Amino acid sequence: MQQCQMQIVENMRIARDTYRMSLRANELDLSLFTPGCFINIKIDDSAYLLRRPISLYEIDLAAKLVRIIYKVLGKGTELMSKMAAGEELNILGPLGSGFPIQNDSQSVLLAGGGVGVPPLYELGKRLQERGVTITSVLGFQDADSVYAIKEFETLGQVFVSTIDGSFGQKGTIIDILNKQEIEFDTLYSCGPAGMLKALDEKYQGKKEGYLSFEERMACGIGACYGCMVNTKAGLKRVCKDGPVFALGEVSYE
Ligand SMILES: Cc1cc2nc3c(=O)[nH]c(=O)nc-3n(C[C@H](O)[C@H](O)[C@H](O)COP(=O)(O)OP(=O)(O)OC[C@H]3O[C@@H](n4cnc5c(N)ncnc54)[C@H](O)[C@@H]3O)c2cc1C
Ligand code: FES
Incomplete structure (x- = not known):
């Protein structure tokens, strides 16, 4: 550091x-x-x-x-x-920990919502260099909030949703994923807690995947225990043990 x-x-x-x-x-x-x-x-x-x-x-x-x-x-x-x-x-x-990059992954789904979209772009660029097929599904509130679509289009196919339907498909990224048959080996996602929970429920046990949590933080270096998340292995600090956790690792109760 x-x-x-x-x-x-x-x-x-x-x-x-x-x-x-x-x-x-x-x-x-x-x-x-x-x-x-x-x-x-x-x-x-x-x-x-x-x-x-x-x-x-x-x-x-x-x-x-x-x-x-x-x-x-x-x-x-x-x-x-x-x-x-x-x-x-x-x-x-x-x-914090970065997204683990799997050597055997041939195709990935990048699923971002709101301020969770940015970290997926650098990840996508690194995966593209390795020849991985990339599909991005990005969710925003409305047309005025949409950004970085052109950049993600340089990585592969992009689907966009907005809550009010003013750009792309109406609804959330989960609505897109429920409608589209997207083939992928590994999921990488960052976004609001509700979106991450829905992805976890949809894909845990079926796909390999990693979710990045944007929990409220204080010290940011693991010292204050102010950013705890409940996992199946007990309480963990999002800033130090995360922010990236594997599918199925976080407990949402
Ligand atoms: C690992 C991580 C990565 C993030 N990456 C981005 C990003 O790329 N782009 C982006 O727009 N936002 C990102 N966020 C959210 C961003 O940190 C908050 O929106 C920002 O701290 C709000 O600060 P503020 O002073 O404007 O808000 P205030 O509400 O005035 O902040 C008060 C305090 O609460 C903390 N806080 C408030 N909201 C959050 C939040 N959602 N997450 C963490 N701490 C918060 C602030 O850091 C500050 O200490 C990230 C959060 C985390 C934890
Ligand atoms: S913010 Fe202090 S331990 Fe995570």
């Missing part, structure tokens, strides 16, 4: 309340960052003691850049959205 200042290269609105930020990573060893791990961002204001956990959307080893996509939800992300190129953020990372 490293801590350093990173310079903002770009901070651009890409959908309603949603921004893509590129950060220059001169001091970080980006080879330690794997898809699914996250960084903890310090908001440069003494009123905000807790860092904000954000996944990596893209890791550009050649340009020494990382990209994140974040949604403005509260005060911390609102302050981030007002920052300009040239300003700096203090970053702690990489944190």
Whole structure:
């Protein structure tokens, strides 16, 4: 785990309340960052003691850049959205376990919902380099919230759902998966807890799969036990033992 200042290269609105930020990573060893791990961002204001956990959307080893996509939800992300190129953020990372990449997997399903979509893109790029067939199913609230579709289309076939039906198919990604016959060996997903639970119920025992949980966090480094999740092997910390857990591992009661 490293801590350093990173310079903002770009901070651009890409959908309603949603921004893509590129950060220059001169001091970080980006080879330690794997898809699914996250960084903890310090908001440069003494009123905000807790860092904000954000996944990596893209890791550009050649340009020494990382990209994140974040949604403005509260005060911390609102302050981030007002920052300009040239300003700096203090970053702690990489944190958490990444998505395990299986050598024998020939085809994968990437299933993302809302702010859970970003970490699946870097994963998809790495899988594409290995010749894996990729299908993405991405869910959003409405047409104004949709982002990164063109990028996911470079990986393979993409299905999109919106709750109000204003873009793609009406409903959730589960509705798409119930209708479409998508062939895949391994599932990778990140999104709201209800979506992850529905995927777990649909595929556990039938497919190999990994779910990334975006639980509320405090320390983000395993010290405060403030992000516990119940698993079949007892309580685990999402920030340190996760955020990625295998299908069937988490207990939702
Ligand atoms: C592993 C992980 C990866 C994430 N990746 C992304 C991403 O790629 N893009 C994105 O838009 N969002 C992501 N999130 C959610 C993001 O961390 C929260 O939306 C953000 O922290 C909200 O901060 P805030 O100050 O705007 O909100 P506030 O509600 O003001 O935050 C108050 C406190 O609660 C914490 N908090 C609030 N909501 C969440 C949440 N959903 N998850 C964790 N902590 C939260 C904040 O970090 C802060 O400490 C991720 C969360 C986790 C745990
Ligand atoms: S947030 Fe402190 S242990 Fe996970």
